[in-house]
Amino acid sequence: MKIGFVNSGKSFLPEISAYVAYLNQQDNIEAITILTAEMNETPIANIDLLWKFTGLDIKKYSSETKIIHEYNSLSIGHFAMLKNYVKKTCNIKPHGRIFLNELVEKDLKMKGNIPKIHRDMGISKDFFIKTSKKEYDFVYVGDMGHGRGIDHALKPFTTTLKDNTILLIGNPTNELYKSFKDYKNIIFSGSLPYHEVPLLASKAEYGLNYIPDVYPFNLQASTKLLEYCALDLKIVSTDYPWVNNFEQKTQGRFFKLHRNLANLTMTNLNSFEFVTPDVSYLEWNLLLDRVKLIEFIKLVMG
Numbered sequence: 001m002k003i004g005f006v007n008s009g010k011s012f013l014p015e016i017s018a019y020v021a022y023l024n025q026q027d028n029i030e031a032i033t034i035l036t037a038e039m040n041e042t043p044i045a046n047i048d049l050l051w052k053f054t055g056l057d058i059k060k061y062s063s064e065t066k067i068i069h070e071y072n073s074l075s076i077g078h079f080a081m082l083k084n085y086v087k088k089t090c091n092i093k094p095h096g097r098i099f100l101n102e103l104v105e106k107d108l109k110m111k112g113n114i115p116k117i118h119r120d121m122g123i124s125k126d127f128f129i130k131t132s133k134k135e136y137d138f139v140y141v142g143d144m145g146h147g148r149g150i151d152h153a154l155k156p157f158t159t160t161l162k163d164n165t166i167l168l169i170g171n172p173t174n175e176l177y178k179s180f181k182d183y184k185n186i187i188f189s190g191s192l193p194y195h196e197v198p199l200l201a202s203k204a205e206y207g208l209n210y211i212p213d214v215y216p217f218n219l220q221a222s223t224k225l226l227e228y229c230a231l232d233l234k235i236v237s238t239d240y241p242w243v244n245n246f247e248q249k250t251q252g253r254f255f256k257l258h259r260n261l262a263n264l265t266m267t268n269l270n271s272f273e274f275v276t277p278d279v280s281y282l283e284w285n286l287l288l289d290r291v292k293l294i295e296f297i298k299l300v301m302g
Contacts, residue, residue, distance in 0.1 A: 001029050004047040008036045018284035066300055067094040071104055073220055096300035103219045115299045117291050121221040122284035127230035131202045138166040139204035141224045144176055153210040156264050157186050207233035213240040234274040250277035
């Protein structure tokens with residue numbers, strides 16, 4: 001069986017690498033990645049199962065090709081609810097669906113008696129490392145786009161935390177970089193190959209999980225927080241539904257930021273009793289075993 005994972009290249013999708021590696025360990029399965037730009041060049045007729053991380057999908061394929069739609073997030077930006085509605089009403093009917101969690105499935109309101117599973121966010125085994133040599137006080141990994149409010153999160157590092165360092169791993173906006181590049185304690189690493197991120201991020205004491213408490217970010221798993229936990233960092237986070245549910249479920253203890261960040265001081269952090277939960281059960285191979293991915297694929301293939 002040949003499975004093709006379609007990647008638009010517009011989003012960071014570590015799950016594709018995890019899926020491909022996992023499935024290529026199985027008997028009689030070949031998994032490949034197909035960039036959207038290559039779709040017309042790739043002989044889709046030779047693909048038994050086409051796996052799409054779905055925005056809008058209205059293209060029909062050969063009846064011999066099975067389709068999985070994976071909804072690993074809800075729509076963002078302007079008219080997010082409308083975008084979700086369009087996905088529900090206009091997308092072709094796939095042979096199977098995967099949702100990040102029950103909240104994502106509930107909001108999308110997909111209809112049809114179609115095989116489905118929930119597949120929570122996993123963690124690459126590369127992140128399960130620890131280092132005692134700390135070179136930075138804080139680290140932030142990931143998206144620094146305008147909707148993330150990272151400029152607000154960095155302001156304390158120009159005043160009350162000016163003697164403390166923060167490492168930012170990822171691509172900042174030009175505006176963000178220009179605003180903070182002259183502060184020596186605010187270090188921009190730029191974008192790194194994914195396999196280089198764990199070792200560098202592990203050199204921090206605190207992992208900053210700065211997620212706006214707005215739809216849909218507040219309902220979705222925070223990949224960075226899961227990776228911080230795998231690295232055994234102390235978690236400093238904004239306060240929102242998903243992180244509170246995760247903290248309670250795993251019996252962790254995270255430092256929650258006030259909206260105005262007034263409580264973000266080293267005095268408060270030093271006196272806080274952090275508990276970083278064990279997230280080894282979310283390592284990709286273990287997670288995909290647990291959700292019975294192979295059984296799901298067999299069900300989809302009929």
